[in-house]
Each structure stands twice: as structure tokens, then as C-alpha cells.
Amino acid sequence: MNSFIVKGLVLAGVLIVATLVVIKQMHIDLSDPINLITFIGAIAIAGLTFGVGAKYMAQMKTDHASGELAEENWDGIGEYKNELPSGWAYSFLGTMIWAVWYFLWGYPLNAFSQIGQWNQEVKTYNAKFEKIHKNASPEVLKEMGESIFLVQCAPCHGETGDGLSGKAQDFTSRFKKEQVLAVIKSGQHQLMYPLGAMPAGMAQGKDAEAVAEYIANGMKGNAPTAWATCAGCHGQDGKGNGGTAPNLAGYDLTLVQHVLKNGKTGILGHMPAFPGRFTPVQEKALASYIATLKQ
Amino acid sequence: MQSNAALEYDYDIVKLYMWTTVIFGIVGMTIGVLIASQLAFPELNYLFGEYGTFSRLRPLHTNVVIYGFTVSGILLSFYYSAPRVLKVSLGESPLLKKLAYLQFGLYLIAATGMVISELMGITASKEYAQMEWPLDILIVVIWVLWGVIMFGLIGMRREKALYISLWYYIACFLGVAMLYLFNNMEVPTIFFSGGIGAWYHSVSMYAGTNDALVQWWWGHNAVAFVFTVPIIAIIYYFLPKESGQAVYSYKLSLLSFWGLMFVYLWAGGHHLLWSTVPDWMQTMGSVFSVVLILPSWGSAINMLLTMKGEWNQLTENPLIKFMVLASTFYMLSTLEGPIQAVKSVNAIAHFTDWIPGHVHDGVLGWVAFMIFAAAMHSATRVFKREIYSKSLLEAQFWIQTTGVVLYFTSMWIAGITQGMMWRAVDEYGNLMYSFIDTVSVLHPYYTIRAVGGLLYLVGMFMFAFNLYKTATAGRKLEKEPQFRSPMA
Ligand code: HEM
Numbered sequence: 001m002n003s004f005i006v007k008g009l010v011l012a013g014v015l016i017v018a019t020l021v022v023i024k025q026m027h028i029d030l031s032d033p034i035n036l037i038t039f040i041g042a043i044a045i046a047g048l049t050f051g052v053g054a055k056y057m058a059q060m061k062t063d064h065a066s067g068e069l070a071e072e073n074w075d076g077i078g079e080y081k082n083e084l085p086s087g088w089a090y091s092f093l094g095t096m097i098w099a100v101w102y103f104l105w106g107y108p109l110n111a112f113s114q115i116g117q118w119n120q121e122v123k124t125y126n127a128k129f130e131k132i133h134k135n136a137s138p139e140v141l142k143e144m145g146e147s148i149f150l151v152q153c154a155p156c157h158g159e160t161g162d163g164l165s166g167k168a169q170d171f172t173s174r175f176k177k178e179q180v181l182a183v184i185k186s187g188q189h190q191l192m193y194p195l196g197a198m199p200a201g202m203a204q205g206k207d208a209e210a211v212a213e214y215i216a217n218g219m220k221g222n223a224p225t226a227w228a229t230c231a232g233c234h235g236q237d238g239k240g241n242g243g244t245a246p247n248l249a250g251y252d253l254t255l256v257q258h259v260l261k262n263g264k265t266g267i268l269g270h271m272p273a274f275p276g277r278f279t280p281v282q283e284k285a286l287a288s289y290i291a292t293l294k295q
Numbered sequence: 296m297q298s299n300a301a302l303e304y305d306y307d308i309v310k311l312y313m314w315t316t317v318i319f320g321i322v323g324m325t326i327g328v329l330i331a332s333q334l335a336f337p338e339l340n341y342l343f344g345e346y347g348t349f350s351r352l353r354p355l356h357t358n359v360v361i362y363g364f365t366v367s368g369i370l371l372s373f374y375y376s377a378p379r380v381l382k383v384s385l386g387e388s389p390l391l392k393k394l395a396y397l398q399f400g401l402y403l404i405a406a407t408g409m410v411i412s413e414l415m416g417i418t419a420s421k422e423y424a425q426m427e428w429p430l431d432i433l434i435v436v437i438w439v440l441w442g443v444i445m446f447g448l449i450g451m452r453r454e455k456a457l458y459i460s461l462w463y464y465i466a467c468f469l470g471v472a473m474l475y476l477f478n479n480m481e482v483p484t485i486f487f488s489g490g491i492g493a494w495y496h497s498v499s500m501y502a503g504t505n506d507a508l509v510q511w512w513w514g515h516n517a518v519a520f521v522f523t524v525p526i527i528a529i530i531y532y533f534l535p536k537e538s539g540q541a542v543y544s545y546k547l548s549l550l551s552f553w554g555l556m557f558v559y560l561w562a563g564g565h566h567l568l569w570s571t572v573p574d575w576m577q578t579m580g581s582v583f584s585v586v587l588i589l590p591s592w593g594s595a596i597n598m599l600l601t602m603k604g605e606w607n608q609l610t611e612n613p614l615i616k617f618m619v620l621a622s623t624f625y626m627l628s629t630l631e632g633p634i635q636a637v638k639s640v641n642a643i644a645h646f647t648d649w650i651p652g653h654v655h656d657g658v659l660g661w662v663a664f665m666i667f668a669a670a671m672h673s674a675t676r677v678f679k680r681e682i683y684s685k686s687l688l689e690a691q692f693w694i695q696t697t698g699v700v701l702y703f704t705s706m707w708i709a710g711i712t713q714g715m716m717w718r719a720v721d722e723y724g725n726l727m728y729s730f731i732d733t734v735s736v737l738h739p740y741y742t743i744r745a746v747g748g749l750l751y752l753v754g755m756f757m758f759a760f761n762l763y764k765t766a767t768a769g770r771k772l773e774k775e776p777q778f779r780s781p782m783a
Pocket of ligand 1: 357
């Protein structure tokens with residue numbers, strides 16, 4: 001091969017290797033089809049441009065101009081009546097034929113939908129994902145939960161889950177006293193538990209204070225007498241009576257599922273719903289991760 | 296054919312555009328270096344209050360380099376070379392010459408208005424169409440004047456057939472006229488709001504996806520008809536003229552021209568891949584982009600083959616260096632673009648720094664290089680003087696080439712890394728990186744880009760100095776050179 005072309009290709013190679021080194025440092029998975037096609041595209045750009053460019057440079061050194069000149073000339077500029085370079089002509093013809101074929105048959109005109117493709121891909125991926133992680137161990141679930149949490153929940157709840165000083169729920173404890181008092185005062189009907197709505201004014205004055213204090217402290221020690229009213233629905237231990245009302249003692253899977261499905265607006269702010277965004281395994285993972293944040 | 300008796304060409308207008316090319320070049324590229332540095336060192340956003348922020352300066356950069364530097368360069372080359380290949384002087388028609396002065400005057404007003412209004416933050420908010428309606432109207436007048444002059448000169452010509460460059464200038468005129476009008480269809484709000492709001496404010500006549508489609512039909516074809524077509528016109532005149540070589544193949548020029556004309560207009564959809572634009576339109580944009588490789592490479596190959604056997608010119612003449620490298624950079628960007636338009640590749644490339652990298656392969660390596668070469672070649676004839684310094688020109692070439700290489704390699708690596716980081720997921724399918732992670736990884740590349748840009752700007756200053764000295768202090772020439780521009 002001509003030394004120019006070798007040099008051109010070496011240049012292309014250096015650029016490609018440099019790119020490869022950098023993306024590998026970022027742990028990029030090149031077997032992902034989109035990444036792979038892009039990388040092949042990059043190789044094609046660098047290789048073809050530098051290779052073909054070098055070929056013409058070489059011709060400047062070795063070849064010489066020839067051909068039949070056209071009769072006219074403009075300000076001293078002449079034109080040869082040379083034929084088309086055949087490589088160029090066949091490639092042009094080839095791309096035109098390919099274009100017509102691809103547009104009308106190869107890619108069936110009007111029979112493709114990017115939304116359909118997206119839905120299909122997500123469905124296939126989720127099915128595979130559920131199968132792999134069907135019997136995930138608690139450690140795997142916790143790790144998976146953290147990985148989801150950092151992307152989807154941390155922007156509001158904070159990387160450590162502390163709620164960013166009251167901007168969202170603080171997962172290091174269950175409730176602040178004011179949160180409980182607000183629910184007692186106004187009732188709540190957002191999470192869609194089997195028991196339905198939590199009525200307003202289930203406790204008043206001192207009783208309400210005492211119960212709120214008790215829940216905010218993690219339900220340790222003796223329950224105040226007014227707790228009995230609450231226990232009817234939330235269970236004596238406050239854990240939600242087998243999933244019929246929210247767990248007031250900690251974060252469990254049922255609670256996370258209800259919150260993700262319906263969202264929640266309280267005195268801290270608005271938590272958007274994430275309907276259909278997570279697979280059952282992912283919900284389980286989120287719940288088990290959140291449960292570990294409590295001190 | 297007419298006799299070859301020497302015709303005295305009238306270069307008054309050429310001189311004017313030469314100086315606007317230099318001034319807008321310096322201003323536009325200085326802003327370019329500033330915004331490149333801001334991306335690496337954000338503190339630089341606060342140098343001049345609101346007027347120095349990235350958001351103000353970025354559109355100012357693009358508008359000044361496109362409508363200031365590039366358009367001036369195109370008009371300088373047109374007013375220099377079109378009369379020569381038509382064998383008429385602008386001075387032969389006092390009317391056309393007056394119109395050309397008028398066009399230049401209006402152009403100065405419009406360009407100044409553009410700079411001031413954009414610095415003040417007045418913008419129609421469409422990329423490459425930021426100017427508000429009063430300026431748009433002025434642009435239309437300027438463009439129509441150019442058409443009148445162009446076709447006036449063609450009507451007066453002494454050469455029977457039109458030279459290739461002329462085809463491309465005509466295409467530039469018609470293409471921009473059509474696209475600019477349709478994209479800038481806007482409603483000045485003051486007339487319909489009962490006098491509420493600023494008099495210069497307008498809203499686009501299109502909305503939503505339609506607006507985006509029209510916008511990128513224009514946006515992409517601004518690349519076609521401002522950055523490609525007239526620059527091909529420039530190279531088809533200046534490379535054969537400077538080298539004294541006949542154009543390699545008439546047939547290849549013809550096929551490349553019509554290929555480019557037919558294919559370019561359909562490719563704009565590639566700016567809206569994976570968007571709300573109908574799927575078949577997106578595919579059409581991709582398919583036409585891929586076909587576009589060949590007509591683009593056709594012109595570049597034709598120019599490189601014109602230099603066949605002329606290695607000694609390449610080593611000895613810096614102007615030839617500029618033009619040969621420009622053809623090669625043109626090949627690089629016209630292969631890179633179509634590959635970025637493949638849907639799968641676009642899924643990575645879109646919104647990343649690979650795109651500005653691609654843009655600047657073309658504008659720094661191809662557009663600006665051609666404008667430098669054309670201006671220098673013309674200067675020897677316009678001022679009837681030798682180029683002031685060959686070694687300065689040579690140094691400019693190497694410094695700017697280093698600048699472009701730093702720019703495109705850094706943005707290439709940065710863009711591909713960034714796009715792949717955005718997609719990267721861990722073993723549970725969750726995103727591995729947040730946005731700020733990519734920013735910190737890219738910091739060194741932004742710095743390299745700013746350094747590359749600075750080198751390019753230094754070259755721009757060397758060019759300005761060399762051109763000024765050529766005009767005022769170059770050795771006088773007795774006789775107009777036939778081909779190669781003499782230089783000291
Ligand atoms: C000193 C040389 C230059 C430097 C340092 C420079 C730098 C930059 C930077 C930093 C951006 C913004 C990229 C972003 O938003 O991420 C940009 C955009 C752009 N520049 Fe330049 N520039 C230079 C010269 C030029 C020239 C000479 C032209 C045209 C003739 C040009 C045309 C453009 C265009 C069209 C864009 C918009 C690209 C896009 O939207 O993706 N630049 N430039």
C-alpha cells in the first residue's frame with residue numbers, strides 16, 4: 001500500500017484508539033447495539049476520510065494531469081472532459097438504489113412506529129429482567145433498590161434518603177409529629193388502601209398530641225390511651241393490620257406500592273405517581289432498600 | 296468568443312467586503328473562544344453582566360460568523376470572481392454598481408442591527424433565524440438586490456456558457472431566498488395585540504412539530520446553501536485559478552451539482568430524529584442524508600484530482616495548502632454528517648458535543664479556510680500588490696490546522712463519551728451516571744477545545760495583519776499575475 005494511505009489510516013487508528021480508551025474508562029458496554037453501531041460509524045468516518053483523502057494526496061505526488069480539454073475556458077480556467085471516477089459513480093448509483101429499496105421495501109413505508117418499537121423493547125427487556133431476578137436474594141434486592149433510588153428518587157429524597165431538609169419524606173424516620181397531626185386534623189384519602197379514607201378528627205387536642213408524639217417516636221414504650229382508636233384500623237402494633245391501612249411503624253412493600261401507584265400530597269409537598277414505571281421486582285427492591293434507611 | 300484583450304475589472308465593492316470579512320471574522324471568533332472557555336470555566340460567564348453570559352453570546356457567535364464573516368466572504372468572492380468568469384466588469388454598468396453600493400450599505404446596517412439586538416437579548420428564538428422581523432425584511436431587500444446584480448451581470452456577459460461557480464452562486468441565491476422566506480414567516484404581535492408589547496416582537500406563523508420541521512428544513516439548508524454551495528463556487532474558481540490546472544472533469548462537476556440540488560433539500564429531517572415528527576419523515580431525512588455523501592464527495596474529489604501531479608505546488612504554495620486541506624475537511628464533514636444521521640448513531644450523537652465538533656470540521660476546516668485563500672488570492676489582484684508575507688501565511692496555515700485538529704478530536708471524543716455515558720446502565724438497568732458526572736469527565740476536552748479555538752483566533756489575527764499589510768505595503772505588481780499569487 002502507498003505510504004500516504006498507511007499514514008492516513010494510522011491517523012484514523014490513533015483517533016479511534018483514543019476514543020476507545022476514554023469510553024472504556026467510563027465502563028461503557030460496547031456490546032449494546034446502539035453503542036456498537038455508533039462506534040463502527042466512527043471507525044467508518046475516520047477510516048474512509050483519512051484513507052481516501054490520503055489516496056488523492058498520493059496521486060498529487062505520483063500521477064499527472066491528462067485528458068481532452070473542453071473548448072471553452074473562463075478567465076484562464078480550463079476543464080477536462082474526463083470520465084467520472086468509476087468508484088464514485090458506482091457508489092452513487094449504489095446508494096440511490098439502496099435508498100429507493102430501503103424506503104419502499106427494506107423499511108416498510110408507514111409500517112414502522114418508534115413508539116411501538118419502544119414499547120416492544122421495554123416489554124421484552126422487562127420480561128427478561130423479571131425472569132433473571134425472580135428469586136433475587138435480599139442483598140441483590142437492596143443493591144438493586146439503591147441503584148433505582150439514586151436515579152429515580154434521590155433528586156427529591158436526597159442521596160442518603162434524608163428528604164433534603166424537609167423537601168420530601170425523610171426515610172431515616174417514619175413520621176414527624178406535624179405530619180401525623182396534619183393527617184389527624186384533615187384526614188387523608190390518597191393512597192387507596194382497602195379501608196378507604198382515613199376520617200378527619202379521629203382524635204382531638206391532648207389525645208391527638210399524645211398519639212402523634214408516640215408515632216413520631218417510633219411507637220416505643222407504652223401507647224397513649226387514644227391510640228386505641230387508631231389501632232382499630234392501623235393495628236395494635238401500627239403495622240397496618242395486614243395491609244388494610246398504612247403501616248405507621250415503618251416502610252414496607254405495601255406502602256411503597258401504594259405510594260408509587262397513586263402519588264401523595266402532604267404538608268411536605270407533592271410526590272408524583274410512578275404508575276407502571278417499575279416491575280414488581282423493582283418495587284420490592286425499592287421497598288427493601290428504603291426499609292434499611294431507618295435508623 | 297470575444298477577444299482576450301485585458302478588461303479592467305472594477306474591484307471597489309470587493310474591497311469593502313474584504314474588510315467586513317476581517318472585522319466580523321475577528322469579532323465572531325473572539326466570541327467563539329470566549330464561549331468555548333465559558334464551557335470549561337463557568338466563572339467567565341460573569342465578566343460583562345447579562346451581556347457576557349453564554350446564552351447571549353452563543354447566538355451572537357453563530358450569527359456573526361455566519362451572516363457576518365461567511366456571507367461577507369461569499370460576497371467578496373462573488374464580486375471578485377463572477378465578473379471575471381463572465382468577462383464583464385461591474386463598473387460597466389453604473390446602475391448595477393450603485394445597487395451594489397446600496398446592497399453593501401444595507402448589509403452593514405442589518406449586520407450592526409443584528410449584533411446590537413442580539414446583545415440586548417432581542418431574538419425570534421429560532422436557531423440561525425434569531426433576527427426579528429424588521430431585520431428580516433432588510434435581509435430580503437439585500438438578497439433581492441444581490442439577485443438583480445447577479446442576473447444583471449449574467450445578462451451582460453461576454454462568455455457564452457456559465458462557469459461552474461456561477462451555477463453554485465445562483466443555487467445559493469435561489470435556495471436561501473426560498474428557505475429564508477418560508478422559515479421567517481412571522482406575525483409582528485404589535486399589529487394584532489392592540490398595541491401591546493414591543494414593536495419588534497413577533498411570533499412564528501407555525502406551531503409545534505410543524506414549526507420544528509420548517510425550522511430544520513431551513514436550519515439544515517442554511518448549512519447547504521450558505522456553508523456548502525457558495526463555498527463550492529469559491530473553490531471551483533480559486534483552486535484551478537491559483538494552481539493553473541484545468542478542472543479534472545466537467546461531467547463530475549455536473550453530476551455533483553445536480554445531485555446536491557436534488558438531495559440536500561430532503562435531508563433536514565435528520566435534525567428531528569426520535570422526535571414527534573412522523574416516522575416516515577424521519578426515515579426520509581436519514582436516507583437522503585446517506586445518499587448525500589456522494590454528490591458532496593464528488594466536488595471534493597474533483598478538486599483533489601485537479602491537483603493531480605502538482606505535489607510541488609502543495610509544498611510550495613500556502614494558498615494551495617489551504618484549499619487542498621479544505622477539500623479534505625469538506626470530505627470529513629460530509630461523511631460524518633450522514634453517519635450521524637443514521638438513526639442508531641443519532642441516538643448517541645444528538646445533543647452531544649460531537650455535533651459542534653462536526654459543525655466546526657466544516658466551518659473552520661472548509662468554509663473559513665476557503666475564505667482565507669480566496670481573500671488572499673483576490674488581494675493580489677485587487678490591490679495589485681504581492682502578498683505581504685508568505686511565511687506568515689504558512690505559519691497561519693499550520694497554527695490554524697493545529698487548532699482545527701484539537702477542536703474536532705476533543706469534541707469527537709467528548710461527544711461520543713458523553714452520549715454513551717447518558718445511556719450507560721448498571722447491571723440492574725438503571726442509569727449509571729448523572730448529568731454532572733458527564734460534565735466533570737468532559738472538562739479537559741472543553742479546555743482543549745478552547746485552546747484549539749484560541750490558536751485558530753491567533754491565525755485569524757495573522758490573516759488580518761497580512762491582508763492589511765498586503766493592501767498597504769506589499770510590493771507593487773506591474774502586471775496582473777495569470778495564475779499563482781506572488782508572495783514575499
Ligand atoms: C475561533 C474559532 C471558533 C471557536 C472557538 C468556536 C466555538 C464555538 C462554541 C463553543 C460553540 C457552542 C457549542 C455548544 O453550544 O456546545 C459554537 C457553535 C457554533 N459555531 Fe463556532 N467557534 C469558532 C468559529 C466558528 C466559525 C468560523 C463558524 C462559521 C463560519 C462557526 C459556526 C458555529 C455554528 C454554526 C455553531 C452552532 C453549532 C450547533 O448548534 O451545534 N464557529 N462555536
